[in-house]
Amino acid sequence: MTSKMDHEDKVEAYARALIEAARSEGRANADLVQWQHAKKFSPEVLETLATMQAEEDTDLIxxxxxxxxxxxxxxxxxxxxxxxxxxxxxxxxxxxxRTAMTEQLDAPIYLVERIDPKIIGGIVIEARGRRYDASVRAQLANIRKTLSASFIGGDD
Known part of the structure; x- marks a missing residue:
């Protein structure tokens, strides 16, 4: 119960902070539109913006x-x-x-490395809008889906 309340308190605090900042500059409705589009940002965009904020480089956007x-x-x-x-x-x-991707894509590559302990192990590679997920997390999800399907479609 407490964590749900903490969650709601955080959501309320963030929303009110955004509204106050936007109202003070006369742009509350414009910020709402931007906020609704923010959910479409990729993790890389959000990480870059967070880094720019932490480094006080938002003037470079x-x-x-x-x-x-x-x-x-x-x-x-x-x-x-x-x-x-x-x-x-x-x-x-x-x-x-680097070697495998350069050969597969037949082009020079720029390697962006991310660390995400949630994938448990393995590797996830994304390039040209395609995703190759060989993470332990994905493999466990596939096993769970296969087992679930076999039990649902099993004996009557």
Whole structure:
């Protein structure tokens, strides 16, 4: 019960903080629209914004957006590959992933490393809008789904 109340208190506090800040600048409705779109942000965008906030670099957001577009519009064929592991990769694994992805994508890659203990183990690779999930968490979910299907569709 307490954790649900803590959750509700946090939600209320965040919402009121957003409203107060927005009202003081006359943009409450505009902020609501932005907030509703925020749920569509990828984890990478949220992490980047959080880092920029922590480093007090939010004044660079417009410059980053312009550079982002310039890089996309350029002839640069480098592909960003996000690799998520439960623990930091060692140099050997990093080199193996870099080599394999460079060969598979037939292009130079920029490796973005993320650590997420929730995947338990294994690796998740994302590139060009595709996701290869060989995490322990995904494997356990597949086992659970298979077992659930076999019991539901089992003997009558």
């Amino acid at each position: 417009n410059d980053v957006a312009r550079r982002y577009k310039a890089i996309l519009d350029s002839e640069d064929t480098t592909i960003s590959v996000t690799v998520t592991t439960a623990v930091p990769m060692d140099d050997e694994l990093r080199n193996e992933v």
